[in-house]
Amino acid sequence: MEEDATPPGKPRARPAVAVLCRGPVEPLVFLGNFALVLQGPLTTQYLWHRFSADLGYNGTRDRESCSNHSVDPTMQEVETLTSHWTLYMNVGGFLVGLFTSTLLGAWSDRVGRRPLLVLASLGLLVQALVSTFVVQLELHVGYFVLGRILCALLGDFNGLLAASFASVADVSSSHSRTFRMALLEACIGVAGTLASLLGGHWLRAQGYANPFWLALALLIVMTLYAAFCFGETVKEPKSTRLFTLCHHRAIVQLYVAPAPEKSRKHLALYSLAIFVVVTVHFGAQDILTIYEMSSPLCWDSKLIGYGSAAQHLPYLTSLLGLRLLQYCLADAWVAEIGLAFNILGMVVFAFATITPLMFTGYGLLFLSLVITPIIRAKLSKLVSKSELGALFSAVACVNSLGMLVASGIFNSLYPATLNFMKGFPFLLGAGLLFIPAILIGTLEKIDPHLEFQQFPESP
Template sequence: MAERASPPGESRAAALLRGRVEPLVFLANFALVLQGPVTTQYLWHRFSADLGYNGTRHRGNCGNQSADPIMQEVETLTSHWTLYMNLGGFLVGLFTSTLLGAWSDHKGRRPLLVLASLGLMLQTVVSLFLVLLQLHVGYFVLGRILCAFFGDFNGLLAASFASVADVSSDGSRTFRMALVEASIGVAGMLASFLGGHWLWAHGYANPFWLALALLIVMTLYAAFCFGETVKELKSTRLFTLRHHRAIVQLYASPAPEKSRKHLALYSLAIFVVITVHFGAQDILTIYELSTPLCWDSKLIGYGSAAQHLPYLTSVLFLRLLQYCLADTWVAEIGLFFNFMGMVVFAFATTTALMFTGYGLLFLALVITPVIRAKLSKLVGKSDQGALFSSVACVSSLAMLAASGIFNSLYPATLTFMKGFPFLLGAVLLLIPAILIG
């Protein structure tokens, strides 16, 4: 039907004249990664100042303070407020990302991309005011909730992956989605290097100013430069249960062969992978700030850059491995290296060992583009937005579970095994390995 309404040659020419979605993903993640470790370190600094703890200012004595109850109180408060921020954002995002993703199947990907960009910009403004005016740290939670009302980063990713599925063939889809994830990784590495050095030299406010400037550019790009990929736009209301029903029908309505069963299994696999990935990411900065590692902001910047390096190395090795292996085997290899990296983190007591763990994750992120491509091939063209909004919903649930599990488990296990949450993450990765296999 779309081809009759708009000839293929005409649609493709229009798309080539306008921007692709990768720059949007790059700018969004650059701004988020620039803010993420800075926010954690700001919380650490505020709680340290409130409790009179100065361990972060005397790194030479940090290794002798493992039993310091004030340091453990700072770690616990930082971890808990990170949990509150994530809970606020993810609970609201569960509703909005599913609603907006299915809505984009009718109204196009551009409106959702613009809304998500505005939400990210609003969150940054709130954070900036908090830092400049020394407001209560609860405003970080408010910023996350306001951002989630507009779709959050998950909504932006849903629209981005759906737009890739709109224009890619079955054979190229896995690699195209890996390119979107590579945009996430390259942005993360650059922002991590810049954020660590900038924080060290100029304090907490400047990274938020840069993030705000980037998000303004990103919003303008989404509104005026992105090439719409939905060929036939339809008039539809935003606030209606129809959009949520479209997502339920993906899993509940009859379908050929085993596609619905595979849809559920792949959704469960991506849920576990994202839970481990974001759960570990949530506590890594706290883990590195405290004893026995006692990293400063520069080392945390390097660590965050190493954490994002797999986005780039994974897409390169994915392309090479696809010549000789099926996508399923590529995902299994990625899970193996992810497992090994988590185990090394669990027992890391030196900087060299931490970076060894980061090095083992070089193939860890081939898993999600493989699963997303397989999911995309199980539904029709007109359901791509609903599918990726359901994946965004699964991602939100996974991030919620990750925050609840890892941010609660980390303070609880400080006394007997600090790296236990990473060990748990390694064990959880056996579940998607079995499901994909």
């Protein structure tokens, strides 16, 4: 057998993996988020009803009974336990994901995007499997935390997003990148809307177990697609060790290493902006289901499904709004408009005591999700193509940190403010959103025509 002629110390080219077709990354994001959203509100409701059964509370069986128990201490205990266990799951996932998502993202710059997509898909599959057994066999709810940790070990949904956004940046031009990333986020929204509508009705008709089985089946399909159908976007993947500090060092160098073609100030401030946006987004998302189930709204599973669908609809409306507004406004000012509507929606949530007002708040969020694809596109123009995986793993790390801070603040603040103002966390979120609004506006005004490194246009 002939020896490989690769010079010592130079990474060897990784053998090409046989694929059935060269498919895009969007189906992976769609299937992954569909399965996650199908499980998310159902997990919260399952925790609620498990704790209700343990504590002998039956105030959620009908809306009239619920609304007559607005000061029931048992209901507040159920809310507190549900909120705290949601926090435990998020903290467990973050502490593990903080290490793995940064490691795997930078690793994908060398070995290609497919290995990370496969690992992240397997992680989501393991989490769904554990959750299905918890619901089917009525195991201790602590196993939800175990499933979350196992998922984080393999990259989690943040790892999937890091590889997906990096693959889009690999093949898109600098001019089309913002819209392409918004299109990828629209896949998240469409999947979330459909899963929310299906989950609420299905739970009402057949209980908790069957939706979890569907999520499990979809994630099996997703894993097979990642392994055999995704078209690799890294042109020359190379075999590289996974467990080495060089991957983490690549992320640190993004922010500390000087380079004439990038602005460390813009990298840091845009990262801070996306951190605050993610913190508010996921913080509100964590408590919305509990907020809607409890008095005075007292929503049932059907209304919760509609609410969750409305929560994901801005992924699609933001895509359409971005496309239209880009004809007359710079991306930064489109983001400012999105932030303004996001703030208004959060204020309405804070004072919503009736169902129509709650859906008015959801309606005001129709442009709220133009912010993250704009910031991601701006960040991707600050680094070279060989650093895209490291960049988006850094963004995934920022996302994970935002989710942890969101859980810590919102899931702790919500039970602490039940006695004087249930909607106070939403007011806090509205106030925090002024931070990215100021940062984005300031960066645009200080240097509105700054030309970052331009990549060769994709054919």
